[in-house]
Structures are given as C-alpha cells and as structure tokens.
Amino acid sequence: MADLRINFAGIKSPNPFWLASAPPTNSGYQVQRAFEAGWGGAVWKTLGEPILNISSRFAGTHFNGQRMAGFNNTELITDRPLEVNLKEIYETKKRFPNHTIIASLMVEPQQEKWHEIVKRVEAVGVDGFELNFGCPHGMAERGMGAASGQVPELVEKQTMWAKEVAETPVIVKLTPNITDITATAYAAVQGGADAISMINTINSLAGVDLDTWNTIPHVAGKGAHGGYCGPAVKPIALNMVAECARNSTINVPISGIGGVSDWRDAVEFMLMGAGGVQVCTAAMHHGFSIVEDMVDGLNNYLDDKGLDSVEDLVGKSVPKYSDWGDLDLNYKTVARINTDTCINCNKCHIACEDTAHQCIDMLTAKDGSNYLKVHEEDCVGCNLCSIVCPVDGAIDMIEIPSDEPMTWKERETAIKQPSCGISLVK
Amino acid sequence: MERPMSHHKEFLGEKEKIDNLYSKGYRITAVNETLSGAFVEFSRITEEKELETEELQLLNPDTRIYFSTLIHKQQKAQ
Numbered sequence A: 001m002a003d004l005r006i007n008f009a010g011i012k013s014p015n016p017f018w019l020a021s022a023p024p025t026n027s028g029y030q031v032q033r034a035f036e037a038g039w040g041g042a043v044w045k046t047l048g049e050p051i052l053n054i055s056s057r058f059a060g061t062h063f064n065g066q067r068m069a070g071f072n073n074t075e076l077i078t079d080r081p082l083e084v085n086l087k088e089i090y091e092t093k094k095r096f097p098n099h100t101i102i103a104s105l106m107v108e109p110q111q112e113k114w115h116e117i118v119k120r121v122e123a124v125g126v127d128g129f130e131l132n133f134g135c136p137h138g139m140a141e142r143g144m145g146a147a148s149g150q151v152p153e154l155v156e157k158q159t160m161w162a163k164e165v166a167e168t169p170v171i172v173k174l175t176p177n178i179t180d181i182t183a184t185a186y187a188a189v190q191g192g193a194d195a196i197s198m199i200n201t202i203n204s205l206a207g208v209d210l211d212t213w214n215t216i217p218h219v220a221g222k223g224a225h226g227g228y229c230g231p232a233v234k235p236i237a238l239n240m241v242a243e244c245a246r247n248s249t250i251n252v253p254i255s256g257i258g259g260v261s262d263w264r265d266a267v268e269f270m271l272m273g274a275g276g277v278q279v280c281t282a283a284m285h286h287g288f289s290i291v292e293d294m295v296d297g298l299n300n301y302l303d304d305k306g307l308d309s310v311e312d313l314v315g316k317s318v319p320k321y322s323d324w325g326d327l328d329l330n331y332k333t334v335a336r337i338n339t340d341t342c343i344n345c346n347k348c349h350i351a352c353e354d355t356a357h358q359c360i361d362m363l364t365a366k367d368g369s370n371y372l373k374v375h376e377e378d379c380v381g382c383n384l385c386s387i388v389c390p391v392d393g394a395i396d397m398i399e400i401p402s403d404e405p406m407t408w409k410e411r412e413t414a415i416k417q418p419s420c421g422i423s424l425v426k
Numbered sequence B: 001m002e003r004p005m006s007h008h009k010e011f012l013g014e015k016e017k018i019d020n021l022y023s024k025g026y027r028i029t030a031v032n033e034t035l036s037g038a039f040v041e042f043s044r045i046t047e048e049k050e051l052e053t054e055e056l057q058l059l060n061p062d063t064r065i066y067f068s069t070l071i072h073k074q075q076k077a078q
C-alpha cells in the first residue's frame, strides 16, 4: 500500500482529497461526516460577513444522458454568523485532529478587515487559510471575490495583509475569469502566498427556457450570470494548473480544483503539478462516499506504477507540457481502421469527408461488402475520425517514421537567414 | 463539386521541384512568406563562378515543412 499522506505547503493531510469550499463544507455536521467517509481535508465554506442568498440558485447542464456534466450556481459565501462557524470548526478539529481544515476567507480589500478575520479564525485551530479571490457573482459586485481576483495588485496586496498576521500557511484561490491566470498567480506569490489553488467557477449562463424565455436558473423571472464547475470545466482547470506549474516564477504548491470526479481526474491534476485536489460538484452529485473509490483507486494506481507515495507522482507530466512553438513539425501520425472491429457505422467517413481531409475511402470487397480504408498519404493525423468513432479500437492512430525533428521556433530561426554557404552578392 | 487536388499529390509535385533544384546544386538562399504562399529563392554558383538564381512559389503546408527542414539540416551541418 502506498503512502497517501501529503504535506501540502506545510499542511499535513492523511490523503490528497479535500472537499472544496462550497455547500458540502457548510457546517461542522457535514465536514465531520465527510471526514468519517474518508476525505483527507475540507476547505470550509467561505467565511466573511454573513450574507443572504437567493432562491433558486443552482442549474445543471445535462449532456446526452449525463446529468450534471456541468453545474452552475449563483450562491454566495457563508450565510451563517462567523461565531457559529468558528465554534463548529473548533469542535470538528478537536474530533478530527489529523484531518485538514482550511478556512476560506473573503472580506473587503482593507488591511484591518483581513487582519481581524485571520486572527479570529486562526484562534480556533485551522491548519491554514484559503483566500477566496474567485467568487464571480454577488460578492464581486461589492468589490470582493473575482472583482479582487482579477486585479493582480489587489491579489498581491490582500495576500500580503493576510500573511502579515497568519501563522499558518496561506493558499490563494484564483479565478479563471481572467485572460492569463499566471499573472494573478504570480501576484499571489509576490504577496507571499504559501500555495495557490485553482480554479474557482467560470462565468456562465446555464440555459434559457424555450417555453417561458426565462433564464435557467431564474429568480422570479430574472437571471444573472453564475459560476460554472463540474466535469465540463476540467480541461480549463487542468490547463490553468499546468500553466502555473511550468512557470518557474510561480514556485509554490498548487491545489487542483475543477471537475475532479474520480481518482483518474485527481491523478491527472497531480501529474500536471497539483500537490493535492479539491472536489465540490462530484460530492454534490454523488455524496461523500465517492471518496472511498478515490482513495482505493489512487492506492492501486500508485502500487501498479511502483510508487511509494503521492508525492512521487506530483508534476511528472509538467515537462511534457510546452508551447506550440516547441512541438515537432515533422512528427506524423495517420489513422488506420481495423476492419475486424469496425461496425461500418460510417461516422468516421462522414467526419473526414465533410470536415477534415477527405481521405477515408469507401471500398467494396470481393464478396461485395463495403469497407473503409484511410488513404494514409492524405491523412493529416488530426484524430477526428478516432474521436467520433463509437467503437473502442476500431481506429488506431499510428506513428509514421518521419524526418528529423524541427520545431516551429527552429524553423523561424532557420528561414530567417538560410545560411547555405552561397554568397548572395550578385 | 469537384474535389480539390490531393494534398499529398500537390506536396509531391512541389517536393520534386525542390529536389530537382537541389540535385543541380541549388541551395535555398532566401524565403519570403506571403499570403500567396512561400516564395523560396534557390541559388547556385556555376563552374564559371557565376551566381544563378531560381524562385519557386510553394503553396502546400507540407512543402513548407519540407524546405524548412532542408534549411534546418543545412544549418546544423555547418
């Protein structure tokens, strides 16, 4: 059995699976039940001046039979008084001293406000803080959350204010609603952050009702943008984690959040540089018990790979993530159809014919049956046919021996001044 | 609608032109990439020590990789 414990920026946790700051971590009752179920840590629902919420506030985007492929919300931070949350954090920590409790915080961008909340919350024994610079709705209209998180100077300053008084590590949670997340990540590091976490939710409108013409969700016939999360956002979150992980100026641990639904997702985030993961939507969809499978799956995976600990996994794919300009222009793959497994549904042919490179030929065999064959010389290896193919293994993408590697950057250098020993003096 | 010419056949045609110039001792001396394709200048020094120049307009993306690889190799070899 591998060692699942992590030491994330000095915060010790029995495993890398934390509940993200959200409805699942709203109360001591819930967090304690989550710890009993096996979660290694919980980031408490964001503390701040107690707010009020609206009804309704969630929407699911269901896709092709999968419920909650995406999830949208217009909920704000905690609506419970600080005193009550602090009492419950204290009790929960006492009952589960080895589990991780992080307090998520959000206050106005004023030094005294940050000092006050950090001191009050630290006194009940949290393992660290997470500064919420990500909430895209409601709080942002009051200059908090994403409104702060979109301005690098404010991220830096507020991180500094929290760090001025915090004795435990400070994680800065970033908004994805920004052009370049490394800019705010860097600002957090400049402000003294011990770690960063990403992503919070993405600005979204889940849908519009075709009968009533109301937005989904709506509040008495009116809607507002919400935050998007769940499986649909994983590729966006993974990219943002990877961009920060490969940036040498952002030299702090990363907590990966956004669409983590099972152990495989968690491993992907960790391979791309996350020191641990946080989960919200999957827990809201299936309940706390999903962590059992996450723990077992990760354990088996590490054993299969011959790794002793989670830490041996972290960042292993980061060197493989680069810029387009570093990719080899001479690398070539082509599609090959396995007639044994192909069910002749014709999807690949249509995709290639209509929207790719017209290189899947429909041929007739001697026995009169039809079969498909890729005209490999014209195939650009775009992958489309294998993506649309409904049968696993019916299309393989095969690597073709090619010329020696040359990247776009090398090409740019080469064609600028093609030095070939011939004088151009005419 | 008639299908466009096979991408690969177009590449082979352009590659042949490049290889032909190469076999005659021409080497790429300038590249000018425009909206109308890449204009690639080939030069050679004749036995009479004269500079001869040819230009090809190359349209195919695989040819653009091909001639760039030739230059890249040339430069690496020097």
Ligand SMILES: Cc1cc2nc3c(=O)[nH]c(=O)nc-3n(C[C@H](O)[C@H](O)[C@H](O)COP(=O)(O)O)c2cc1C
Residues within 6 Å of the ligand: A020, A021, A022, A023, A045, A046, A071, A072, A073, A075, A076, A077, A078, A104, A132, A134, A135, A173, A199, A200, A201, A229, A230, A231, A233, A257, A258, A259, A260, A278, A279, A280, A281, A282
């Ligand atoms: C209903 C709801 C409420 C949330 N409230 C908070 C919050 O109070 N503080 C916070 O930092 N993030 C909040 N989030 C964002 C989550 O912590 C998390 O960043 C996001 O949902 C992405 O993770 P997921 O794809 O696993 O859901 C909330 C998310 C949802 C769905």
Ligand code: SF4
Residues within 6 Å of the ligand: A334, A335, A351, A352, A356, A357, A358, A359, A360, A374, A378, A379, A380, A381, A382, A383, A384, A385, A386
């Ligand atoms: S990989 Fe792209 S170009 Fe090649 S056969 Fe498939 S769809 Fe066509």
Ligand code: SF4
Residues within 6 Å of the ligand: A337, A338, A341, A342, A343, A344, A345, A346, A347, A348, A349, A372, A385, A388, A389, A390, A391, A394, A395
């Ligand atoms: S999409 Fe897959 S199964 Fe369908 S015809 Fe193409 S190879 Fe066969």
